[in-house]
Amino acid sequence: MKKFKLSNSPLAGIVLALLFNGLTVLLLISVGRYVSVAPRIFVGIVGAIVVLALLGNLFFILGYGYRKKIMRKTFVIYSIVLSIVLSVGSFYLVRVNTSIDALIEKDNREILEYNFVTINDFTTLETLSQDKSIGFVAGDIDFNESIEKEIAQHSTSVDIIEFNSYQEMLDDFLVEETLDVAILPKQFMSYASNMDSESQEELETATIIHTFNIKVKGEKSSNTKVLEEPFSILFLGINENLADSIILATINPQTLHVTMTSIARDLYVPISCYRGNVPDKINHSRNVSRNCLIDTINELMEIEIDFFIETDFYALVKIVDVLGGLEIESPISFAGSLPKEEDPRVTEDIHIPEGKHLLNGKQVITFARERHHFPNGDFQRQLNQQYVIKELATKIIDESKRNVETLIQVIRAAEDNIVMNMSVNNDISPLMGLALSNVAASP
Incomplete structure (x- = not known):
């Protein structure tokens, strides 16, 4: 009885060919969402994947179509190695896409x-x-x-x-x-x-x-072309279903000008979802629904908000820790507290030192929440929150430029604590590409 050899079986060859071609298609689809981040790199990656797949198919044709024994052996070894590489790449990208999709709520x-x-x-x-x-x-x-x-x-x-x-x-x-x-x-x-x-x-x-x-x-995602026209993003920091932090950012992609406006959480305004628009604290509108808060801000600011990014305290803690901390300068030293994620009824004492220091996630969120120790109270807290957002965004972009793995870790760390209505293809990918290109162009 002849010993079975994988390279001698046409059926095995067909299965291997179907496997790596299928994985090639899956990988191309998965990576296609990020074409706007770095178009040149994307073209290079796609070109390399296609060439590797074509080479595998060439080995298959020569080995089984023209019955070249050496080509059959080469095809089997090559297709197995290629399938492993494509499987790892596809698995990696699918996990990333799944994590990003978990953040996105397209229909609000x-x-x-x-x-x-x-x-x-x-x-x-x-x-x-x-x-x-x-x-x-x-x-x-x-x-x-x-x-x-x-x-x-x-x-x-x-x-x-x-x-x-x-x-x-x-x-x-x-x-x-x-x-x-x-x-x-x-x-x-x-x-x-x-x-x-x-x-x-x-x-x-x-x-x-x-x-x-x-x-x-609520309303569906905006159709705004984020690389061509100004757009707005509403940043919401939620604590016990109340809007503890409300920051409206307007961005002009042509001039790269960003304006951030903080809205005091205790501001009494007409609430859009109350019958007759009865006034109440604006943060109470979030306790009704996210849509109620967004509609209330639309009417208050006379603006149509394009996107929202909603997070709780613990997302910021996890992101900062993944980044290895964040350098924050505090004008004073103070002690604060932070509710524990596993049991919000229990608080943890947090110390913030005076001066510029590398703070961990719990220290950063405590700094951003504090108002009682500052002479300007809530006004200073609003400025501190804007300061933290700017520093955090800068570090994420800088670290991602050096290592894309950092961006992936940031996304995965916060996937259970962040919700947004921005799409990957139309919004996130183009904006990341714009940010990275400007970081590269800056001195």
Whole structure:
């Protein structure tokens, strides 16, 4: 019986040829998203991949078409090595693409969590009836219909009351006690800051009798051509579902001019998703939904926001640590605190030294959040947040220029803590290419 040799089997040759050609196509598709980052390098990479694939196919034709024994052996060895290289490259790029896609919310969709809350021990989900009342803050038609549909699943006879703002509803719920059940967002304790101690205590001890989710959908991604016309990006720093940091950046790609405007989180403004645009703290609008906050800022600033990038504290911590720290100059030394990601109820003491130092992620976010130790309070905090963003962006670009692996690590570190509506092909890739080209051109 003849010993089986892989190179002598036409079927094995066909399988190997299909394998490396398939991997070649997959790799080309995966790398194609980044053509705008460095077009010349991209052309070189694509050219090299195509040449390697064509060479493999040439070995296949010579070995099995013209029955050249040496070519068959060469093809088998070459195709196996090439398949391994292409597999590693494809796997690497697919993981990167998956991480980036996890950050992107193209349709600005959001799943909102709401609660049926009561301060009456005798009120339960089963006792909702005609002699009970339930209230919610009215929004757009779709939102109102979703709330009413959820209520109807548990009672068709309960008295439904619509309110114009959470302050109005909580007055009836906690002070007047004329409302049996209030429908409140997940982080409803954020509304307790302006209440008296008695109302705060009642809200803290209130009972959640039901939790449900609502899906909302905002405007689709902007069609702005980011390399040709000015565009805006809204940076949102979220803490317990409130907008702790709000920075609106406008960018002109032709002049490379960037303007950053901070919006005070406690600013009282008309809230777009409240019926009648009732005024409230602007950061409270994020507790309703991301779309509510974006629409409120659109109306406040008389601008149409193109993109948003939303993150929590812990994304910044992880990114800075991946970069090996960030050099930040603080005019004073102070001690702050940061809630732990695994248990936000527990805080960790953080020290910020005076002067310019290499700070770790926890120190950087503590510096960016601080206002009480600075004479200018919230105004200084806004400036510090802009300062941190600029320094962070500069370091990411500089490090990525030296090592693309750094950019990949940054993306993967923050994939669970960042959401944006920028696309890779149309927005991120062209902007990265513009940034890297200008870094290369700078002295």
